[in-house]
Amino acid sequence: MNFVTACIDTKALVRNLRTIRARVPDSKLVAVVKANAYGHGLYPVAQALSQEADAFAVSRISEALSLRNQGIDKPIVLLEGFYNDEDVEIISRLDFYTAVHSLFQVEAIERHPGIKPLHCWVQADIGMHRLGAAQTGELREIKTRLERLPQVYQPLGLIAHLSVADTPAEQGYHEEQVKRFWQIASELEFTGDLSLGNSAGILRWPDTHSPWVRPGIILYGISPFADQTGEELGLTPVMTLKSTLLTVHRLKKGAKVGYGAAFVAERDTVLGVVAVGYGDGYPRTAPNGTPVLVGGRLVPSAGHVCMDMMFVDLGPESRDRPGDEVILWGRGLPVEKIAAACGTIPYELVCHIMPRVNVEFTAWGAG
Numbered sequence: 001m002n003f004v005t006a007c008i009d010t011k012a013l014v015r016n017l018r019t020i021r022a023r024v025p026d027s028k029l030v031a032v033v034k035a036n037a038y039g040h041g042l043y044p045v046a047q048a049l050s051q052e053a054d055a056f057a058v059s060r061i062s063e064a065l066s067l068r069n070q071g072i073d074k075p076i077v078l079l080e081g082f083y084n085d086e087d088v089e090i091i092s093r094l095d096f097y098t099a100v101h102s103l104f105q106v107e108a109i110e111r112h113p114g115i116k117p118l119h120c121w122v123q124a125d126i127g128m129h130r131l132g133a134a135q136t137g138e139l140r141e142i143k144t145r146l147e148r149l150p151q152v153y154q155p156l157g158l159i160a161h162l163s164v165a166d167t168p169a170e171q172g173y174h175e176e177q178v179k180r181f182w183q184i185a186s187e188l189e190f191t192g193d194l195s196l197g198n199s200a201g202i203l204r205w206p207d208t209h210s211p212w213v214r215p216g217i218i219l220y221g222i223s224p225f226a227d228q229t230g231e232e233l234g235l236t237p238v239m240t241l242k243s244t245l246l247t248v249h250r251l252k253k254g255a256k257v258g259y260g261a262a263f264v265a266e267r268d269t270v271l272g273v274v275a276v277g278y279g280d281g282y283p284r285t286a287p288n289g290t291p292v293l294v295g296g297r298l299v300p301s302a303g304h305v306c307m308d309m310m311f312v313d314l315g316p317e318s319r320d321r322p323g324d325e326v327i328l329w330g331r332g333l334p335v336e337k338i339a340a341a342c343g344t345i346p347y348e349l350v351c352h353i354m355p356r357v358n359v360e361f362t363a364w365g366a367g
């Protein structure tokens with residue numbers, strides 16, 4: 001009945017987490033499950049990892065609330081903190097950990113004496129210029145003001161995010177960022193939870209292995225690096241996006257396929273119409289020739305991806321039938337390859353799975 005299914009392998013998720021733990025045995029693991037667990041399903045992913053992860057991290061308070069309300073009782077870190085007073089009360093009541101990146105947040109906390117103490121991670125900007133205080137003076141002010149408050153747990157944590165841990169051309173800048181993090185930690189005497197490493201840091205840079213690390217994309221078996229796949233890094237892809245061949249047509253050389261006639265057959269061939277499109281989250285930017293797995297063999301896509309369908313060139317010898325399984329990415333076809341073909345990163349592709357896609361949770365394991 002279901003045309004498009006995202007199969008989520010929860011065993012692979014657990015295996016990836018254990019693989020990560022073996023790489024950073026001395027660190028606690030904060031499993032990053034923001035954006036619906038990178039499109040894999042927020043609660044089911046957290047549930048599958050609830051025995052193994054030391055904490056979870058999300059970006060929005062709504063995501064943290066949803067996890068708490070469904071019974072996740074591990075620490076939940078708010079990577080973006082909060083921006084209004086109402087949220088301070090929610091964070092306190094539900095015992096979330098919050099990043100504190102600006103003085104206006106310190107003031108909001110100061111306005112709430114008497115609440116249940118907050119777990120605060122002071123956020124430093126070490127070079128990305130997204131969130132966090134960059135200057136030592138401002139960091140010191142945030143820290144000393146939070147240290148005075150009985151409604152804040154002590155000692156405070158310190159969190160910072162790496163911006164070029166996956167960018168070889170910026171190795172010098174990466175090293176400056178790491179140095180700055182450890183310098184802040186020692187100069188300002190942060191003795192609480194220290195958190196730096198992301199996926200790329202965990203895999204490539206031992207000096208980012210802070211006491212708490214924050215793996216995101218690698219949990220899902222996907223590589224943070226442009227030149228390697230997750231499988232090449234010893235990870236197992238968690239999501240496999242599947243659909244079905246709707247029909248096949250014999251085409252004559254010169255036939256013009258799809259909107260805008262973006263594909264023209266260079267020979268007589270068999271064209272397959274697959275039930276998946278950008279309305280499911282398959283990227284419309286996929287060019288002619290993007291690989292698709294049909295009946296276990298790789299075939300090139302043809303023409304523009306439509307909202308609900310796309311085309312594949314099955315070749316003149318095709319014996320494919322309507323109803324045959326089609327794999328868009330996942331097992332046997334790394335999502336990294338599709339992202340590269342589309343000029344984007346795999347993070348974006350898995351995040352964009354649309355609500356109408358059927359999501360199935362299975363525990364395949366290595367198999």
Ligand SMILES: *Cc1c(COP(=O)(O)O)cnc(C)c1O
Binds near residue numbers: 034217
């Ligand atoms: C998204 C995010 C992560 C995880 O990044 P990956 O590259 O997926 O490992 C870690 N920390 C912060 C602050 C983030 O925003």
